[in-house]
Amino acid sequence: MAVEFRMPHDVVYYEADVTGKLSLPMIYNLAILSSTQQAIDLNIGPEYTHAKGLGWVVLQQLVTINRRPKDGETITLATKAKQFNPFFAKREYRLIDAAGNDLVIMDGLFSMIDMNKRKLARIPKDMAEAYQPEHVRKIPRAPEVTPFDETREADFVQDYFVRYLDIDSNHHVNNSKYAEWMSDVLPVEFLTSHEPTAMNIKYEHEVLYGNKIKSEVQLVDNVTKHRIWFGDVLSAEATIEWTTASN
Amino acid sequence: MAVEFRMPHDVVYYEADVTGKLSLPMIYNLAILSSTQQAIDLNIGPEYTHAKGLGWVVLQQLVTINRRPKDGETITLATKAKQFNPFFAKREYRLIDAAGNDLVIMDGLFSMIDMNKRKLARIPKDMAEAYQPEHVRKIPRAPEVTPFDETREADFVQDYFVRYLDIDSNHHVNNSKYAEWMSDVLPVEFLTSHEPTAMNIKYEHEVLYGNKIKSEVQLVDNVTKHRIWFGDVLSAEATIEWTTASN
CATH class of the missing domain: 3.10.129.10 (Hotdog Thioesterase)
Known part of the structure; x- marks a missing residue:
């Protein structure tokens, strides 16, 4: 145990x-x-x-x-x-x-x-x-992140630069920053009227200090689908589930 | 007492x-x-x-x-x-x-x-x-922030957007964010080879969620002079003293 x-x-x-x-x-x-x-x-x-x-x-x-x-x-x-x-x-x-x-x-x-x-x-x-x-021989796979709908554009997109303070003492981007870029791209009206209930995030490629990254999101009912891009390299993707909240 | x-x-x-x-x-x-x-x-x-x-x-x-x-x-x-x-x-x-x-x-x-x-x-x-x-009748004034040299350009300039998470539960920008914008504008080579020993920061006008602000800095010996602008409104200014450090 x-x-x-x-x-x-x-x-x-x-x-x-x-x-x-x-x-x-x-x-x-x-x-x-x-x-x-x-x-x-x-x-x-x-x-x-x-x-x-x-x-x-x-x-x-x-x-x-x-x-x-x-x-x-x-x-x-x-x-x-x-x-x-x-x-x-x-x-x-x-x-x-x-x-x-x-x-x-x-x-x-x-x-x-x-x-x-x-x-x-x-x-x-x-x-x-x-x-x-x-x-164990094999670790059970976690559920996949819900994929982006490729037939349409993102609902919201924002560029971010990887800042000095995004890098921690391991010399890598603090992984909480991905969640920040993913939530910040959403409109404040959405963020203050919805409460996150679940998040599934998959990290693909590390971004580095000074990199300009793009955070994009598609909003379908109370689910948001997120991608973080460094140029044409997918850095991370996530699904967040929300519930309507008064806060 | x-x-x-x-x-x-x-x-x-x-x-x-x-x-x-x-x-x-x-x-x-x-x-x-x-x-x-x-x-x-x-x-x-x-x-x-x-x-x-x-x-x-x-x-x-x-x-x-x-x-x-x-x-x-x-x-x-x-x-x-x-x-x-x-x-x-x-x-x-x-x-x-x-x-x-x-x-x-x-x-x-x-x-x-x-x-x-x-x-x-x-x-x-x-x-x-x-x-x-x-x-007390009068509170002794703190030393003024060393003014920018108006006869020359800033050495480094960077734009930032005020993010959702920069706002705290008082519904105002967390004041530590000014120090972040002021340090982030400096080159990483400077930040990792210098240690701050003193900082004098004066807040002039509050910035708000979504505002695009400009952080500019002049570097003279081991002193950096900082200004945060929202358009042509001075939001904050500061002087930071540094010493050379190996870290």
Whole structure:
């Protein structure tokens, strides 16, 4: 049985959006915060992986949002390894409220890369063992992101530049930025009258500091379909489900 | 004597920049976090001011940086009211390390506005009393921001759009965003080879969601002079002092 790691977290105002609730991108930051902290506690944190010339790469995240916690709310971040094989790792993340309710549940699929060769690497056995995951031959595939309707244009498009502060101390774009570019492209009237209930994001190609990227979205009922482009390279795609909300 | 308020804070990875240290904009967020928390503890927090139709507005912040704390470091946020008169309030903020050293010291000058009339309002007496500040006729002026050299062009210029997530639950641009626009305009080679030691920022006119703003900078030795423009309206200006750093 995988060891679940838990840590408390106080949601603060700069992690909330105009609604006073935890922003969508911050869900991704809190998830990675908890799994990085678990790794540090197990002595297999960033120092360990970097010394081996390795780094974790996130491939896909599937999020269910029951309720976004509010500014000032104390929540628990919980995470555990679910399934590992030599090349892929699936983790579960939960944001839990004071009453023990799951506010957010996320499945994250990761692989390791050799930082010098920039190619897929085996997950070191001792590292996998530390998490006590279920070892599997094949990791069950997550649902695919709903594809764009190629027969019509995007409903909204916006260009963004990758900023200095979008890069974290791993020298890569913080993955929460994709969720920011994907939500920011939507009209403010939509964002303040809808509440996200689910998000499925798949990362395809990394973007780099200074790159100009294009965020495009198609809106069909209460589902938004997103693509992030760097030139003609698809960098990430996502589906977000929304419900009408008064906020 | 003003009551000093203290709260612990763990610096986490998404508050750090590529150097692994607390980012420059995050200094402003942590300051406001601590004074808002003090206000909530004294029952004169955002709910109280909003019910009165009032809001705090930051006018100027003067920051001295001895050392930026690192990702993973536990620091103390300390703040107290220094001097109040009926229209202006000066507060002191400090980020303190585990050994009791002042890492960052900030003086912040604030006023209150009537949120409906959008004009200067008197600071309610009971509110001022709760902080136990020194009451003064005149609040000593902070040093002026070093003016731009009008005889020459800016060295670097970049446009930014005010994003959805730049707006916080007070429905105003989070003031840390000005520091982000001011640092992002600098070349990455400068940012990764220099460490900020002081910043003097003066806010002139608020920018709004969707506005396209221009960040410009002149670089003279280890001092950068910044202006944020919305069209031909000066929104904010600042001076940042830097030292050469290996990081």
